[in-house]
Amino acid sequence: MPLVSVLLPVYNAERYLGPAIESILTQTFTDFELLITDDGSSDRSLEILQSYAAQDTRIRLLSRENKGLIYTLNEMLEQANGEFLARMDADDIATPDRLALQVQFLRQHPEVVCVGGAFDLIDPQGRTVQWIPMPEHNDEIQQMLLIGRTIINHPCALMRRSALQQIGGYDPDMKTVEDLDMLLRLGEIGQLANLPDVVLKYRFHPNSVSAQNILFQSQMAERACQKAWTRRGISGYYDSPQPWYRPLPExxxxxxxxxxxxxxxxxxxxxxxxxxxxxxxxxxxxxxxxxxxxxxxxxxxxxxxxxxxxxxxxxxxxxx
CATH class of the missing domain: 1.20.5 (Single alpha-helices involved in coiled-coils or other helix-helix interfaces)
Incomplete structure (x- = not known):
């Protein structure tokens, strides 16, 4: 069985899909399977995926009607064979040694259930705009999660499969904040960490989230925090401003x-x-x-x- 299962959900991502897949297939760490689910794409995504799957046996491709991101992630969790699960998005680019660095870290730190890392922000053309370091230690990461800030970038995350199964996977009720909610629950059974190394080139788009979704996402993030405060028996406060890189139409x-x-x-x-x-x-x-x-x-x-x-x-x- 492969040591790592990379989870790559795809929905209408034809423009950036090739570089994303190639960045995983060319990792210096090779003991992995790449699970890809085409979630009912209406563009050329499936055609591109089929071409890559025909060339590399590490790819396990599933295509079906659209069921949404959270359903897809939980479905992939059930299919995964690896001890570790790596998240990947269809428009990002993993650095060549991402899996090697993260697997080594989790092997050396059994108390850590999820590790992320620093990342580069890239524009739609792939140009690096900024390097973003992240808090590295559990205490600071937990504090920021509890005020609503998703301080481990989801497509940067490598998790222990057993830990994600222990918390029941992703909560279907936490739409748009499934990553924040998942990290809060993982932080209740183990420690969280970020590497100082850049593990991903994270592509962002000015029109990727509508104004309505931004407001809904903020409300859901506060709800995820409130649930975590209740589980942990603490009094918390929500302090997560609208990120500037998801602008409103105004x-x-x-x-x-x-x-x-x-x-x-x-x-x-x-x-x-x-x-x-x-x-x-x-x-x-x-x-x-x-x-x-x-x-x-x-x-x-x-x-x-x-x-x-x-x-x-x-x-x-x-x-x-």
């Missing part, structure tokens, strides 16, 4: 998104990307001075030293 939210995205791109040397973002921020809200300053910096200012820390993701400061 001009203020769009401007904020393009401003911070552009500033990060500039700090990483992507002048053209930063200038494009400046123009989009200006288009969203022409009267905002900092959007014009971003555009000016992208065009004429020397590249500064990169600014990379978790706080800029959770509560971004005015950078320009």
């Amino acid at each position: 001009p203020d939210s769009q401007q904020q998104f393009w401003h911070h995205y552009g500033w990060w791109a500039f700090c990483n040397g992507f002048r053209l990307t930063a200038a494009e973002c400046g123009l989009k921020a200006i288009a969203a809200k022409p009267t905002t001075l900092k959007s014009w300053k971003l555009l000016a910096c992208a065009l004429i200012k020397p590249i500064p030293k990169p600014v990379s820390n978790l706080q800029t993701v959770l509560q971004p400061e005015k950078s320009v």
Whole structure:
């Protein structure tokens, strides 16, 4: 039996699917199976998946009608043979030594039931915009989870299959926050950790979540926290602001998104990307001075030293 089962649910992901699959198939760690479920895609995803499955026997492909992410994850949990489960999304890219580093860590730390890691934010074109380190130790991770912040990025996670089975898998009632709820429950039977190493290139999209879903997700996250407070017998508080990288349709939210995205791109040397973002921020809200300053910096200012820390993701400061 393989040591690791990689869980890759797919729904209409034809644009980025190839690089995601190849990043797993080319891992330096090779003792794995790649479980892929096509959850009723209407684009070319299934055709692409069938092509890869025909070339590599480590791929176990299932295709059926759409049943949603949580159903799919629990279905894959039942199918998995590995001692460890690695989550993967269809638009991200795993670093070549991701599985090797995470498996080694869990073998060396039997008290840890789930380990994530740092990640790079990449844009739709695959350009690195920012490096995001994550809190590494159990106490800090647990504290942030309990206020509603999913501090182990789900597609970065490697979990013990026995631990996920022990908590009953993913809760079907926790739609849009199944990862936060799962991590809170895992944290009640073992320790959580993040590696300092980058394990994933995480692709984000400005239009990936609708305004209605963002509000619903926030409400569900607070509910997941409340359930955890009750289980643990503690008094908690919810403090998870809307992430800037999931903007609302309103001009203020769009401007904020393009401003911070552009500033990060500039700090990483992507002048053209930063200038494009400046123009989009200006288009969203022409009267905002900092959007014009971003555009000016992208065009004429020397590249500064990169600014990379978790706080800029959770509560971004005015950078320009």
